[in-house]
Amino acid sequence: MFDRCSDRYITFSLICSFGFTERWRRQCVAALPAPRLAGTRGYDLMAGTGEVWPHLLKRFGDIGAITAVDISSGMHRRAMERLHAHRAHRIAFNEDNVLASDLPPESADFVISTFGLKTFNPEQHAQLAALIARVLKPGGVFSMIEASDPKGWWLRPLYLFHLRVVLPLVERTLLRGAQDFAMIGTYSTNFGSAAGIARLLRDQGLEVEFTRYFFGCATGVAGRKAG
Numbered sequence: 001m002f003d004r005c006s007d008r009y010i011t012f013s014l015i016c017s018f019g020f021t022e023r024w025r026r027q028c029v030a031a032l033p034a035p036r037l038a039g040t041r042g043y044d045l046m047a048g049t050g051e052v053w054p055h056l057l058k059r060f061g062d063i064g065a066i067t068a069v070d071i072s073s074g075m076h077r078r079a080m081e082r083l084h085a086h087r088a089h090r091i092a093f094n095e096d097n098v099l100a101s102d103l104p105p106e107s108a109d110f111v112i113s114t115f116g117l118k119t120f121n122p123e124q125h126a127q128l129a130a131l132i133a134r135v136l137k138p139g140g141v142f143s144m145i146e147a148s149d150p151k152g153w154w155l156r157p158l159y160l161f162h163l164r165v166v167l168p169l170v171e172r173t174l175l176r177g178a179q180d181f182a183m184i185g186t187y188s189t190n191f192g193s194a195a196g197i198a199r200l201l202r203d204q205g206l207e208v209e210f211t212r213y214f215f216g217c218a219t220g221v222a223g224r225k226a227g
């Protein structure tokens, strides 16, 4: 599915979120504790078209390398050709399934991930939490964010209407009948919030802070591996 979506993904997500996806990526980077050393290297898990890299490289200009990890090479190919050619020397790519990954232990100073959690179930979140705990070096840092279900917010019905009705409608009209994003509302409400993955990361021994963004329409986790 993601190979099919890669051409339209960026435009769609920017327009339909009224810019919120960009704001949340920036906030996810802001929540990343500062890596301890200059020239750090790390992973962008479920990297897609590398939307978070400009924010990451702006905040930490001395990052040595980002390895994009994604199951879809279509997303990455397009990203490198159209968007990131000028920073290609700092980007590596690993076509990999994070749920069955053999990324080396203690190989990352940081792990970042934006909008890659909602399609996974709790068992898969546990696998991901174990992967993050394994690949981080002692003292390594992480931050992740995902669109969530803003339970208790009085405008929640309107927000869910936007996700479940407006987005599929825009998709059918603007994206000429594509059906690739019609599940976003369902995925986000099934996901709930990042509170579950926060617990799983703590179970792995990581220090974790949980944050709600814009009334809980997005939630995130950030923290550090002791050491």
Ligand SMILES: C[S@@+](CC[C@H](N)C(=O)[O-])C[C@H]1O[C@@H](n2cnc3c(N)ncnc32)[C@H](O)[C@@H]1O
Pocket: 002, 025, 045, 046, 047, 048, 049, 050, 051, 052, 069, 070, 071, 072, 075, 096, 097, 098, 099, 113, 114, 115, 116
């Ligand atoms: C919604 S996109 C997020 C892209 C980007 N990080 C962003 O900020 O928009 C989710 C990405 O996760 C990738 N993905 C889905 N399942 C995966 C898996 N099991 N392992 C690695 N990547 C996966 C997809 O190919 C897709 O590029």
